[in-house]
Amino acid sequence: MLPAADILVTHGTVLTMDGAGTRINDGAVAIAGDRILAAAPAERLAGVQAKKVIDAHGGVIMPGLVNTHTHAAMTCFRGLADDLPLMTWLNDHIFPAEARLTPEMVTKGALLGCAEMILSGTTCFCDMYLFEEAVARAAHAAGLRAVVGEVLFDFPSPNYGALENGLAYTRRMAARWADDPLIGVAVEPHSPYLCAPDLLCRAADLARELQLPLVTHLSETAGEVAQIRSRYGRTPVGHLAHLGILAPNLLACHCVQLTPEDIALLQAADVKIAHNPESNMKLASGIAPVPALLAAGLCVALGTDGCASNNDLDLFLEMDTAAKLHKVATLDPTALPAEQVLKMATIDGARALGLDAITGSLEPGKRADLIVIDCRKPHLTPLYHPASHLVYAARGGDVDTVVINGRLVMEKRELRTLDLERITADVRAIAAQIGAASR
């Protein structure tokens, strides 16, 4: 006999995203506390006594999406400046706006980002920004799983001041959130171009000591590659390899400009990769060689990057773009099939963050992080193959229900953890100041 459940989500098509790719037509998922009790045919779970039953008829039940690279608080700068050369965009718009950042702005921007992510089916994200403690609190308030890391670079930070304090800040944050069920901490040196070898090595040491993920931007643009080559005589990947930093706990964001030797180095060290196709397209950085990375057996996950370079946090649209972009880039319509892209956005996202033991698939014993997509909509009609719809036709707004760590955070599009009216009003007020300052 099955134990009692807190939540039973039933009568949907269950995509478990487990190792066997199990799909259950007319399936159900039973949740007790923060865990998944069972994912099985609805009929088999019909006898489960549940406090709350969610009818997923006509829908898909799947793991929540994992956004492996974002800067959530940059919602404050969404659409502030677009269609500009990279250096104009950064130097004339983004950096001046960020120079005036306060913890309050980061809190408000991150809350909006968290709301947007839950509303579009993301249940876990990895963030890099300034005042990251505020992001951790925002994610916690939203009920959203997150891996947070204060951005580290060689020059003084508006948050912690001298570099030395940045590593200490990260250490304190790791201690503070160590037992939290939702929030994890990462060590996040910005990039090889903003971090000297000493900082990169000390960050890697700290990550190793505390057994945390190490997250960095890597090989995003041709300009970065040229700069690192001229400084150190190596590609950015080669540079990190030389420093002994490439390792399974490293999440390398972007990896757009890679040589075959770079790919071999990443492969040998089992480095994880966060692919951000929309940001790379919009900023004209290039197209990451994802099919080659996958062929090398590397774990490639998806990210949206920040809102100023995308301009949204919708991982459904990112899946669509990834699936299409690599087809046209390789002139192969079989590249990145829908099932592969779904893996990238779920279980491989969890793996990239070192969280695949607890999330990323619907399997008994894992934390209950799941979403229900309502397919009874004109643009999702008819339904032949759920995976095709999820990648090529669904968008975040089709997510009906979100459960994170066993908690119902969105039901029938109603966000239960955050006050949307207040959050959007707060960010509008911030934007009014930024808009006035930039005039």
Add this chain to the structure above:
Amino acid sequence: MLPAADILVTHGTVLTMDGAGTRINDGAVAIAGDRILAAAPAERLAGVQAKKVIDAHGGVIMPGLVNTHTHAAMTCFRGLADDLPLMTWLNDHIFPAEARLTPEMVTKGALLGCAEMILSGTTCFCDMYLFEEAVARAAHAAGLRAVVGEVLFDFPSPNYGALENGLAYTRRMAARWADDPLIGVAVEPHSPYLCAPDLLCRAADLARELQLPLVTHLSETAGEVAQIRSRYGRTPVGHLAHLGILAPNLLACHCVQLTPEDIALLQAADVKIAHNPESNMKLASGIAPVPALLAAGLCVALGTDGCASNNDLDLFLEMDTAAKLHKVATLDPTALPAEQVLKMATIDGARALGLDAITGSLEPGKRADLIVIDCRKPHLTPLYHPASHLVYAARGGDVDTVVINGRLVMEKRELRTLDLERITADVRAIAAQIGAASR
């Protein structure tokens, strides 16, 4: 004093898309009958007596989008088969399904396509398919502006049989709809690879005689170019030029594989181009040289292509993809700025269909085809620049209200012209048959 209006849409940011790119903050649009009376500051139209007032506070009021290339009834095949080599996809899935097409299926599929287009802010579309009379009726029932054309090719059609009948069918359809306020007819030979020179020339003659648009697929894939070169010793564009078919009334769909000489020929003849980035990506056809076409002064509009190769009809997402794709393809982040892409999706779409005198912008005297986008949403907050949001962050589901030819066809996301329950049930029933047949 202003005359009385039927509808006043007021207190939104009006993007007129007129020649001067006029934007009116806190603006309004007054509509009388099927025409726009005025687009002006809300204050100036505050005294207008209107039977219906629509509050667009916090939103954008703009011309409805124009989808210049689709096969609306292919909603029946949405997601039927994806991630396959082109010829496997066509020969094993799409062609067998289409061989069993009936006018009833086309009616039902087209109704779903029309519903989806209105729900995502499209107010005018150009269609090519079999049994196109059924598409005309569906669009008319939906209250959607359309240019319809029966697809013509050398082999017998499931609709009209021998080719001869196809031209007669088109002629009859043109006569039947001649006085309709919404439906226009085009002559639509499929492509240079499915139409012999004789058919292409006769189709062009008919279009010239009846003063209709001529619509064809052109230079979509490298395979097509190779085939036409080997048959006729010219590129597809060169072939049409040689036949004397390139002209301002020609709408050439795709134009992915072009030589500089092709572009010069298209430019000299003022041919209009329907760009379908998502379909071209998904089918791995290639990336159309849109920046070069625009630099040549050509009119480039947007299309979604059919649902089997996209897999939706959302022109907002197509704008986003177009803007990003050409940035990464040219490695220039200033390529295809948001304002340019908005033009492609509105006034240049109308121009491509020969309808720019009556639609595509909000100007007094034009038919009232407009949409209201609700920007009071987390993913559209804050709002610095409306054009950026419309291209990079909005999606079809953010469209709140749609007016076509002065008629309110959608209000607060409620479709007023079609029965969505019945339409989606009808297409699900068709899909059940197709799914059973393909097993």
